[in-house]
Amino acid sequence: MTEDESIPSPSLPLLAISGMSGAGRSTALKALEDLGYEVVDNLPLALVDTLITAAPGVESGAARPFAFGIDSRTRGFDAALLVERLRTLRDSGHDIRLVYLDCSDDQLVRRFSETRRRHPLAIDRPVADGIARERELTAPLRRWADLVFDTSDLSVSDLRRRIAEQLGQSAESRLTISLASFGFANGLPRNADLVFDMRFLANPHWDAALRPLTGEDPRVVAHIEADPAYSPALDRIVDLLVTLIPGYIREGKAYLAIAIGCTGGRHRSVAVARALQQRLADAGHGALLSHRDLNRAGSDAAGLAAAPDATTTDTH
Structure with a gap:
């Protein structure tokens, strides 16, 4: 210098x-x-x-x-x-x-x-x-x-x-907020402050027409949104975040990393993360969005030789 x-x-x-x-x-x-x-x-x-x-x-x-x-x-x-x-x-x-x-x-x-x-x-x-x-x-x-x-x-x-x-x-x-979708099968994000598990939602994996698609496809989004639990859960998550964010700002927190997970990180977590980004933007909180496992092949597919009925929600 x-x-x-x-x-x-x-x-x-x-x-x-x-x-x-x-x-x-x-x-x-x-x-x-x-x-x-x-x-x-x-x-x-x-x-x-x-x-x-x-x-x-x-x-x-x-x-x-x-x-x-x-x-x-x-x-x-x-x-x-x-x-x-x-x-x-x-x-x-x-x-x-x-x-x-x-x-x-x-x-x-x-x-x-x-x-x-x-x-x-x-x-x-x-x-x-x-x-x-x-x-x-x-x-x-x-x-x-x-x-x-x-x-x-x-x-x-x-x-x-x-x-x-x-x-x-x-x-x-004041506060940089990041949203990341991920798959539990590939491990938790190492730097996440808050983690939300979406494996309770209807699983597009068990629909043969939806399986090759991702949570960015409108057909997959419609399938997930049709689950009766989707809207109430999303509302409560948004309410929680909108409540927490001002407190983080008051405490001087500079970065908030929010992770949204399903099993494979390709369907439910992707759709929910994108929906949360929009809902947070509507509430005045811009958030960066990334999808960690969107292009990763389902790591648990080999273990699914006998697929359960379409109500099973513990994969992808």
Whole structure:
């Protein structure tokens, strides 16, 4: 950083970017730089306070929002101490948020294997040892993070899009709400704040004409909406969310991740998530929408050699 470059004033958003090696931290920082953030990577822990609090006065609009990367490779890394410093900065009036990049252990091992890179904490040991050690070291950061990106199933372009959607916003944004459909058969979303289970609804999987379709098809939507339980359940979920959201805003929560699940993540959860997005928009709460398992083949199909009658609702 040169003397002519402006360090952001406390009124601008400050992002601390950390996480597991191989989870996409460098990609996230590059995406933020493209969004207009001033980015510093591998910031020594001892310089965090100095860089943020020693900023000279800047004219309105002259400075950019600021993001810095820090992880287990950083000199003097201490996750608990970093959390304490970030808390102190926030208590003193800085709009500072911690973003954590996470990924499943299996996917991390695969990434290090494919790139033929050594894990920074396991130079002469198996990659899995380094991952386990780093997960232990960074556990306080993940617990305290305002936003966790699980990149296990994300491509580089997917992660850049998520960064743009959730962090490429003005400092005045109060709460970023994301809705994601998913399939329980493929595991719970790792960063969900609220999870709603849609497996009680009539299942399009047992209609041969609807099975190949998804919850984005009007015929599937009509089938699900015809279930007598659909409208009352949707009304109650919307009422609950509309009640909770103002409280989250008052408490200073920056991100709210809502997950809508069915078994396979292709029919009921997709249709309900889209309906919830519209209902929340009508209530004045815009929400980002994504479908994690929409294009994934039903993982439990092989176990359904003898299909039950059409009233069964425990699949897809």
